Amino acid sequence: MSDPGGSDCVFCAIIRGEAEASVPYADDRVMVIMDIAPVTPGHLLVIPRVHAVGLEDLDEETSTHVWTLGHRMARALRRSDLRCDGVNLFLADGEVAFQEVFHFHLHVIPRFEGDSFRITANWKTRPRSLLDQESKSVRSALANLGFTTAATATNRAAPT
Incomplete structure (x- = not known):
C-alpha cells in the first residue's frame, strides 16, 4: 500500500527513495526511520507509506499496523545495545499538538535517567x-x- 503525497512532503520523498534515511525496518505498509534530530540516540519514526496528514486521515488498518510496529520497535530498542531504560510512544496530531511534519508518524523514543526529554503541563x-x-x-x-x-x-x- 503506497500513496506518496506531494513533492513537498519529506517523508513521502523518503518513501519514494528521493531523500536519504537510515531505515532499520520497512514493509509494504510502513517504513521505520531514525529521526534526523533525535531526542535521544535511537529515536525512531514509524511512517505509513500512504500519505495521511493526521490520525483522522489514516485508515484504521494502517493505524493499527503503525502502533503494532511502534510496539515492536520499542521492544527492539530495549534489547539493542543503545541506552534504553524506558520508551515513550509519542504522537503529535496537529500543529497545536507539536506536529511539525504533516505526514502522520509515530515517535518511538528510548528513555534513560537524565535525558533531556520533558513533558510538562498543569496537572x-x-x-x-x-x-x-x-x-x-x-x-x-x-x-x-x-x-x-x-x-x-x-x-x-x-x-x-
Whole structure:
C-alpha cells in the first residue's frame, strides 16, 4: 500500500527513495526511520507509506499496523545495545499538538535517567462531575461515528 503525497512532503520523498534515511525496518505498509534530530540516540519514526496528514486521515488498518510496529520497535530498542531504560510512544496530531511534519508518524523514543526529554503541563485533578460530562461528550462522538459502548456515567471504580 503506497500513496506518496506531494513533492513537498519529506517523508513521502523518503518513501519514494528521493531523500536519504537510515531505515532499520520497512514493509509494504510502513517504513521505520531514525529521526534526523533525535531526542535521544535511537529515536525512531514509524511512517505509513500512504500519505495521511493526521490520525483522522489514516485508515484504521494502517493505524493499527503503525502502533503494532511502534510496539515492536520499542521492544527492539530495549534489547539493542543503545541506552534504553524506558520508551515513550509519542504522537503529535496537529500543529497545536507539536506536529511539525504533516505526514502522520509515530515517535518511538528510548528513555534513560537524565535525558533531556520533558513533558510538562498543569496537572490538576478534575472534579468527577466534569469528567462525567467529558465522558458523555466522547461517548456521543463515538455514537456519531457508528461505535457503540456499554459504558455509562456510573461506570467507575468504587471507592476503597
